[in-house]
Amino acid sequence: MSSDRLIYLPLGGAGEIGMNAYVYGYGKPGQERLILVDLGVAFSDMDTSPGVDLIFPDMTWLAERRDQLEAVFITHAHEDHVGAVAQFYEDLGAPVYARAFTANIARRKMEEFGYSEKSVRTVSAWPEVTQAGPFSVGFIPISHSIPESSGLVIDTPAGRVVHSGDFKIDANPVVGEAFDPELWGSLAESGVKALMCDSTNVFNAHEGRSESTLGPDIEALVAGAKGMVVATTFASNVARVRTLAEAADRAGRSVCLLGRAMRRMIEAAVETGVLTSFPKTISPEEVKEIPRENVMLIVTGSQGERRAASAQLAQGKYQGITLKEGDTFLFSSKTIPGNERGVIRIINQFSEMGVDVVDDSDGKYHVSGHANRPDLEALQDLLQPDVVVPMHGEHRHLREHVKLAKEKRRQGILAVNGTMVDLTGKRAEICDYVETGRVYLDGSIKIGALDGIVRDRIRMALNGHVMVNVILDEDDEPLGEPWCEIKGLPEEGRSRAPLVDVLEEDLSQFMGRAGRKTMTDDEKLEEGLRKITRQSAQTEIGKRPEVTVIISRLSA
Template identity: 80%
Template sequence: MSKERLIYLPLGGAGEIGMNAYVYGIGEPGKERLILVDLGVTFPDMDTTPGVDLIFPDISWLEERRDRLEAVFVTHAHEDHVGAVSHYYDRLGAPIYARAFTANIARKKMEERGQPEKAVITASPWPEVIEAGPFKVGFVPISHSIPESAGLVIDTKLGRLVHSGDFKMDTDPVVGEAFDEELWASLSEPGGLALMCDSTNVFSPHAGRSESSLGPEIESLIAGAKGMFVATTFASNVARVKTLAEAGERAGRSICLMGRAMRRMIEAAVETGVLTGFPRTVSPEDTKNIPRENLMLIVTGSQGERRAASAQLAQGKYNGIEMKPGDTFLFSSKTIPGNERGVIRIMNQFSEMSVDVVDDDGGRYHVSGHANRPDLERLHKLIKPSYVVPMHGEHRHLREHVKLAKSKGFGAVLAPNGTMIELSGESPSVADYVETGRVYLDGNVQVGALDGIVRDRIRMALNGHVMVNVILDEDDEPLGEPWCELKGLAEEGSSRAPLVDVLEEDLSQFLGRAGDKTLTDDDKLEDGVRKVVRQVAQAEIGKRPEVTVIISRLTN
């Protein structure tokens, strides 16, 4: 009889920052009962995923075993942890557990996609636990940059696992629960088998700062501003939105929230009781009657998102409001790697309007929601696990976190996406490798990253496109001249003649020379036409475009 084992398998979030999805299992090999921790998304960019709306982890491995999936546990309401629950509910069908604020956000996502809201179940915090098959799972409050974040205690008959979730050690977080050192230290009492730990800021050498430290600096900045003051931050950072609003109110300004995501987060925080005492706000319509020097906007779009309020203001007007010379725009946020280009574009657009732009100024107006290196060391000491398994980070973060844990005397194992680790032996070992990848939400359709759709889109963007129409009569002879339609290509090339004319002339000569074997075989004819187009385009403009050939044959 096979011995039962305890396994850990990241399908997303380990080797990247985003689309977190972590599987835990216990049972005989190949028969384990499973739970999933988090099911998030990451965001596309125009360079590698043009036109894509969202990116999900590939859960094919888990879907094939959905009959063994007991539940999904969501640690907090950031999109990279909860964003895919409604998109994948049909494929998994398991109940979704989350604390009240996160559950509120998750239910709204389910409602938007026509999924059953009742599938999302509100969980109480530790020491209460949820029994999911052979697992007992508790939500342990921890501070982060969004309310009601939680780490998880996962108890099994083979040992206790602690999943940190995203966290920081903030004893005065403005909104939400403070980090409770005594509570987290108590989790080590039965003996911790493994700590799955956030790795995002492992390279930051100084202990993290509290959210409460920002208020005076932001208030001073607002008080010194002459025109309208506008600030952007992550919509989910309810504490920061409150810090900004309170600083603006103390500086004598009326506060207006702009952007659907920000209003939704504040509403959810109020509905679930995690946010109280938020300053009174005015509607965008009311701002027209308020002097600019008495007005403060808090807007979405801190990462340069093209449709968000920040980008709309940078391009002209948003909700009837426009920026003017002498106004101030504050980025109270850190730019996520990969988003720099969009943020800088907005900064320059504001600069051209003579708007004063202020960034996070090395932490003066922003603090991270993730634990820095000394804080990670501190959590290791509190939990006292047999070994640390780094997660939530790029490969370089995971590898550095392994080194950190080992340097302090803890065991550690590197487990990027697709690496199944057996946790129940004398030491952790690799049990298997699972194929992982990405799934794109393209419009309202999910497509695989290897399906070729985005690849073809990139090729067309890089090389342009030519569509060639060829008509053949009943005797398989060309009827008239072929004609071309060009997209994304220069009109003239090195010959100084219109490119379309040069292409059509060379194609006519090709068809005139083609023999019966080519003219009667669509595949050979299409290959020949494509080759001519690419050769001519290469000679004329130095490009080898994508080519679509339409062959029409007349029949008797």
């Protein structure tokens, strides 16, 4: 009997929505040949990761086994699936495979880092397969909210695994391939050992709606608007962008795309033949020369991102374009949980300008790209897998999806990030746990979540900062009084005296009574100065700020 095993290990995307990264392995324990499915990012927020640009899954476990890694397969071009391919390409050292549209987006990312376009290899859809060590991998077209989304058929010596990718069952997705039940049903003919499945909308019991149902309502809204119309949606939702642009064209409005991501997605769709028609667009400079009622802007920033076009317009002006009273702004998107504050801020800013804001609270202008519960059941019925392993969801989504699998009389197994599942036998079993976590892109540098940098930044944001400076002469005696500089703190405290004066007086008294052991030991002196500063600030302003102490000593 073979001692080889088939394993599944999520490093990101299982227990959270974002930064998807899923490892499959086959071989002797600890020596498995590996493939990685997807390598994405998550986005930071000011509450938990201030100043951070992007968040990545911690790929240390896989990077330490790079000599076992055969390939990376990308299911589709959403940032939470493809956004980190260039960031980790050198660490992993494996070729990247994707279909044409996704490969186009991935190559653009690689080029920004100076990598060759040959680092990403374009593959065709099923029945074409790519051999990667013991794995035979095929891309199965599936409908989602971005062109050329694919599930993966992963054939191994231990059986067939299907990785759904992000999906919905849509017979008319406007752009991209429709869901083909015959094709997906045919995958079950040789038996499916395991289905790794999208869990995002497992709590939604309603039938999913097709992307094609939105056109009439969007057209009616645009046709009835009086001033300039602006619409925002996910830049990657090429079908929605086209629906918006065609609504503008039918209403006699010229279309302008604002935002780098928006233009990049449309360019990629045209270059790869995904889009064969799109209304003519105009430049931001041309917008200013046309009557407002004859223009429609399609812009980035549907999630309230501070640097995106929507936020810039809400603050007053973007590329010379301003909105005015009587204009209309449409959110043709769903606000992702956690982004509500940024979206509401933009809505209120537009309201203060007199701009009429239309959101998707009544479901007329947006449909989800993810499978609702009936779609999840339908996919299980088509594939008849032995085991269902939920992915792409928070813990509550995964747990509910396990319950759904059990209702369908199948084994369901909950595997969050770091949980290794052995799929070899008749029943899947958890066989190991590995360390997983997050890596932050801070400017141009990757930092670990446990490095303390973001923690210190949060502490300074919450408590302010004091810098204490002291100078000691050759005899270890104070040369003058200590002095302070404060950041993010009120100038006066309870005593009504300047806070700096109060701190400096208390520090001076401490220096005056400190013994020689303290004055000759930088570590002890720094500890004492920090303690006095925080105690004094607590008394004056009710906060214990972060303190930096600089001790300068004059040499003999």
